[in-house]
């Protein structure tokens with residue numbers, strides 16, 4: 298089969314399109330014919346091997362799995378022993394082990410049935426970013442009528458977080474750069490703040506919930522955008538930490554929380570089909586859609602990676618196979 302392969306950690310230049318052996322499904326796993334894959338910031342971290350601490354789990358000197366990519370949508374072509382939820386021919390989406398390829402392996406507990414009403418590209422965009430956004434909104438216990446600020450609204454996680462907050466009846470403000478403000482309005486946000494012109498932490502506006510997904514705004518400043526009893530959820534942000542995963546802000550928020558009137562916390566994504574089933578139901582009901590940049594064919598995966606790494610992507614970057 299054709300696959301994107303990396304023999305060492307590095308930037309997009311280490312990715313090569315090659316012929317490799319098709320994988321086989323083990324216990325509790327399925328073999329998928331991949332129709333679409335998607336990129337996420339996590340995929341870039343696994344590709345570069347930075348922060349270095351990641352290498353303890355994913356390969357010290359080079360990636361244990363040479364085929365990058367996690368998000369996937371495709372058709373089941375074989376099932377391994379003890380698979381109970383899927384059969385050959387099922388159309389699925391979820392998280393795989395090496396999705397930048399014509400075929401890939403996924404654990405059945407990380408897959409859900411693809412809603413018939415959405416395309417493979419739309420489904421592939423959703424798993425990691427959608428699951429993370431869902432965790433953030435659940436952790437914040439967002440309710441109708443609350444004001445919610447989504448920092449990083451134009452990115453992978455943010456495009457789903459805005460829509461999920463709108464679907465819960467919240468009054469949503471998204472933060473993004475100038476070129477992507479229209480996208481955030483299209484997601485259904487009530488207002489948009491352009492972080493390149495306006496300081497959303499100047500204290501002139503406060504919100505019941507702040508979901509911090511993009512940028513590395515310090516906790517002290519994020520708290521200025523919160524009401525006195527508001528909730529801060531830190532999802533991530535790209536720092537220049539090369540050794541550890543840059544969890545300093547999250548740790549700071551969690552340790553400070555018991556001593557202040559606001560609730561300050563962090564979330565970690567949970568890769569499980571229960572969340573994927575909820576995303577599928579929301580997509581079927583028309584409450585959640587994937588907002589995607591232009592798709593890239595498999596052979597152009599390195600360009601797709603460069604596009605995301607440069608911060609140029611609006612919404613999700615998808616690879617068609």
Ligand SMILES: NC(=O)c1ccc[n+]([C@@H]2O[C@H](COP(=O)([O-])OP(=O)(O)OC[C@H]3O[C@@H](n4cnc5c(N)ncnc54)[C@H](OP(=O)(O)O)[C@@H]3O)[C@@H](O)[C@H]2O)c1
Pocket residue numbers: 337338339425426429448449450451452453454455472473474475477492510511512513531532533534535564565566567608610612
């Ligand atoms: N906790 C978890 O389990 C988990 C799961 C998934 C992802 N993450 C992390 O969450 C972060 C976001 O992931 P993603 O996939 O959404 O990334 P992404 O697609 O690259 O989006 C990044 C977002 O951050 C915005 N942004 C960049 N610089 C900013 C600044 N200085 N101030 C305010 N906003 C800024 C971008 O806006 P513009 O593009 O408009 O500039 C964009 O909306 C990453 O650090 C990722 O590693 C964590």
